[in-house]
Amino acid sequence: MSGELKLLFAGAMGAGKTTAIRAISEIAPITTEATNGDFTECDKEETTVAMDYGEITLPTGEKLRLYGTPGQARFGFMWPILAAGALGVVILIDNSRPDPLADLELYIDAFRALADAGAVIVGVGHMESCPRPSLEAYAERLAALDVVVPVMPADARRHSDVVGMLEILLQQIEATWAYDEVMGGVSACGLMGANS
Amino acid sequence: MDPTKGVVTYGFHGMADSENVLLQSMIERISRRLPAPVARVPARDAQLVFFDDAAPRPDGITGRLVRVVRDMDAQRFSGGLRMPPHVTDLLDIFAEFVEQETYAETGCGVMKSLVRSLHDLFQAGGAPHALVDGDGAGLILYPADRQFSWSGPDDERLLPEWFQSHRLRGLDLRPWAASTNQQHRKRRGIEPVFWHMGLAHARCGLLPWVGRDDALKMRAWPYLAGQGPAGAIRLATALRARPQNVAALADAARVPEAEAVAFANAALLCGFVVPAIPTETYAERGEANTRGADPGPVDATRWPRLLGAIRSALGISA
Amino acid sequence: MSVRTLPLELIADLDNEVRGLHARVSGVIGCVLATTDGRQVSAVVDNEADPQRVSAMVGSIVALGETIGREVMIGRTQFVAVSAVGGMILLQRVPAQRDLLVVGTLARHNTNLGILLHETGITAVAAGKILDEWLGRDRQSA
Numbered sequence: 001m002s003g004e005l006k007l008l009f010a011g012a013m014g015a016g017k018t019t020a021i022r023a024i025s026e027i028a029p030i031t032t033e034a035t036n037g038d039f040t041e042c043d044k045e046e047t048t049v050a051m052d053y054g055e056i057t058l059p060t061g062e063k064l065r066l067y068g069t070p071g072q073a074r075f076g077f078m079w080p081i082l083a084a085g086a087l088g089v090v091i092l093i094d095n096s097r098p099d100p101l102a103d104l105e106l107y108i109d110a111f112r113a114l115a116d117a118g119a120v121i122v123g124v125g126h127m128e129s130c131p132r133p134s135l136e137a138y139a140e141r142l143a144a145l146d147v148v149v150p151v152m153p154a155d156a157r158r159h160s161d162v163v164g165m166l167e168i169l170l171q172q173i174e175a176t177w178a179y180d181e182v183m184g185g186v187s188a189c190g191l192m193g194a195n196s
Numbered sequence: 197m198d199p200t201k202g203v204v205t206y207g208f209h210g211m212a213d214s215e216n217v218l219l220q221s222m223i224e225r226i227s228r229r230l231p232a233p234v235a236r237v238p239a240r241d242a243q244l245v246f247f248d249d250a251a252p253r254p255d256g257i258t259g260r261l262v263r264v265v266r267d268m269d270a271q272r273f274s275g276g277l278r279m280p281p282h283v284t285d286l287l288d289i290f291a292e293f294v295e296q297e298t299y300a301e302t303g304c305g306v307m308k309s310l311v312r313s314l315h316d317l318f319q320a321g322g323a324p325h326a327l328v329d330g331d332g333a334g335l336i337l338y339p340a341d342r343q344f345s346w347s348g349p350d351d352e353r354l355l356p357e358w359f360q361s362h363r364l365r366g367l368d369l370r371p372w373a374a375s376t377n378q379q380h381r382k383r384r385g386i387e388p389v390f391w392h393m394g395l396a397h398a399r400c401g402l403l404p405w406v407g408r409d410d411a412l413k414m415r416a417w418p419y420l421a422g423q424g425p426a427g428a429i430r431l432a433t434a435l436r437a438r439p440q441n442v443a444a445l446a447d448a449a450r451v452p453e454a455e456a457v458a459f460a461n462a463a464l465l466c467g468f469v470v471p472a473i474p475t476e477t478y479a480e481r482g483e484a485n486t487r488g489a490d491p492g493p494v495d496a497t498r499w500p501r502l503l504g505a506i507r508s509a510l511g512i513s514a
Numbered sequence: 515m516s517v518r519t520l521p522l523e524l525i526a527d528l529d530n531e532v533r534g535l536h537a538r539v540s541g542v543i544g545c546v547l548a549t550t551d552g553r554q555v556s557a558v559v560d561n562e563a564d565p566q567r568v569s570a571m572v573g574s575i576v577a578l579g580e581t582i583g584r585e586v587m588i589g590r591t592q593f594v595a596v597s598a599v600g601g602m603i604l605l606q607r608v609p610a611q612r613d614l615l616v617v618g619t620l621a622r623h624n625t626n627l628g629i630l631l632h633e634t635g636i637t638a639v640a641a642g643k644i645l646d647e648w649l650g651r652d653r654q655s656a
């Protein structure tokens with residue numbers, strides 16, 4: 001898979017994974033939406049059940065592939081499949097859900113290898129209407145999990161917010177790769193195998 | 197500045213003799229426009245040392261380092277001198293130095309003791325205190341909850357102002373007893389106050405209880421990085437990648453050391469960054485090595501070009 | 515509609531269909547009826563497979579099957595089949611006025627694929643009828 005370049009959007013149901021991919025993909029995204037039958041989980045009409053897929057063409061002609069995961073924990077089996085070989089993961093959290101910090105913990109746990117490797121960023125959505133928990137609480141919860149991951153407010157509907165998250169994610173990835181190189185040319189990335 | 201003589205001493209390290217001569221004559225030519233008399237001395241004794249970016253980091257030098265930048269397109273980057281020399285850079289460098297030295301003699305004493313009192317107060321989780329300025333405006337601090345509120349109207353934009361030199365002297369920290377009509381103030385996390393205090397403290401160097409050689413380690417993401425300094429995200433990124441001291445951090449993030457000091461102060465006060473225990477540096481290295489064992493999708497020689505391509509496709513300037 | 519709000523009698527009728535399929539086709543070792551968004555409605559599984567997890571996967575795979583069908587322009591997807599050394603699983607949507615349910619049938623490897631397809635189809639249609647009736651009644655009472 002040496003030609004593959006991909007970024008993953010993961011996170012809670014309704015946090016805006018599909019919306020974020022739609023905001024930056026240059027092709028009409030391929031989606032697998034099904035009727036949402038569980039309004040107690042999230043009050044919206046449709047939900048992703050397998051994956052979202054979008055693309056961005058790089059100046060080199062290569063394609064950057066954008067994958068979105070389904071959010072609910074029952075679809076957890078899709079997460080490592082989609083994360084295999086990813087350069088990095090954007091974890092989106094919806095601050096209006098009942099326990100967003102528990103959501104955070106669930107996804108950090110699922111993408112722990114990438115988080116430890118500095119290839120994860122957390123974007124918190126719906127902060128305009130639900131300012132709590134605060135970013136401080138997120139940073140503290142992450143510290144308690146013994147992982148340092150950038151957290152920022154992000155509205156997936158806004159192109160600039162999505163690009164802003166990717167900007168910081170790329171910086172993290174770059175810093176880690178540069179560091180690995182200094183540490184003896186260990187091959188960078190490919191941090192999560194399909195079976196991890 | 198040597199307060200007894202009022203002379204600023206400067207020297208050179210790692211530069212060609214011809215350049216030293218050129219710079220010295222230029223400095224002498226503009227000496228009337230400088231804020232203080234200047235004198236060239238050996239680098240080891242100088243207060244300001246111009247040094248070549250390419251040369252190894254000079255040992256045994258205690259003065260402030262000024263990098264010489266040879267990139268023709270470089271914007272004046274604070275603390276640096278573009279070569280061939282720009283008169284404006286030299287004027288700025290000396291003016292900034294004198295201003296900071298003057299401040300260090302007067303304002304830094306106040307600043308340092310304020311930072312220490314606030315830090316201790318919050319460490320101890322003591323009773324509420326008010327931090328009041330000369331005009332009676334103030335912050336109410338709740339150490340036990342790590343919170344603060346404004347005693348007057350809320351104004352987040354005023355925070356950076358609070359710890360500026362002209363206000364410092366008037367600041368007074370005293371116990372505060374809640375009166376009933378003040379119970380309903382909106383409280384918020386203390387971190388923004390600490391962040392701006394840390395930034396302001398940069399003119400007096402690192403926090404008093406942190407050494408220049410201490411390795412620092414990131415504990416939690418400094419989500420206030422957007423409030424400055426300019427290179428804060430880059431600094432956070434570099435420190436996240438590995439524990440290091442401020443000088444190494446400034447190098448890794450490619451920012452002036454003063455910016456790294458400001459960031460470190462702010463992040464230390466907020467608890468985002470903590471001093472690293474020496475062995476940790478090595479432990480983390482081992483970790484970074486093992487996790488890369490899985491051969492990845494991108495070959496390591498390809499990544500700088502690749503990240504550049506992704507950035508340009510997204511419209512991000514590096 | 516939420517599964518939590520599915521009336522017990524409806525679930526009981528769907529259970530009957532699922533158990534019926536399991537009983538009448540000898541090679542069938544499991545049958546799962548799930549919502550399109552992957553929540554279990556009714557299941558019988560003879561082996562160790564976890565019906566909750568299988569329900570989520572049935573939802574994903576039916577959606578992926580339909581997505582690839584559209585992508586390669588071969589029209590509406592009818593079913594998705596997975597054939598493995600130890601057996602096979604057939605997945606399809608339950609035809610009804612609203613796309614709310616999917617069904618997956620797990621069978622031993624020596625089961626005749628034609629029969630399995632036919633029987634799964636019958637169960638899907640029956641489940642669809644039950645659902646439509648319920649939707650109709652629900653609308654009238656509303």
Ligand SMILES: Nc1nc2c(ncn2[C@@H]2O[C@H](COP(=O)(O)OP(=O)(O)OP(=O)(O)O)[C@@H](O)[C@H]2O)c(=O)[nH]1
Pocket residue numbers: 011012013014015016017018019020044046047048049069070071072124125126127154155156157
């Ligand atoms: N008010 C507000 N709405 C947001 C924000 N971010 C996303 N949304 C909206 O929230 C909804 C998110 O929907 P999706 O993009 O389908 O969410 P998803 O993460 O793909 O959800 P699943 O696929 O169900 O897991 C959309 O209607 C967005 O417009 C935000 O920051 N504020």
Ligand SMILES: [Mg+2]
Pocket residue numbers: 017018019047048052068069070
């Ligand atoms: Mg989605």
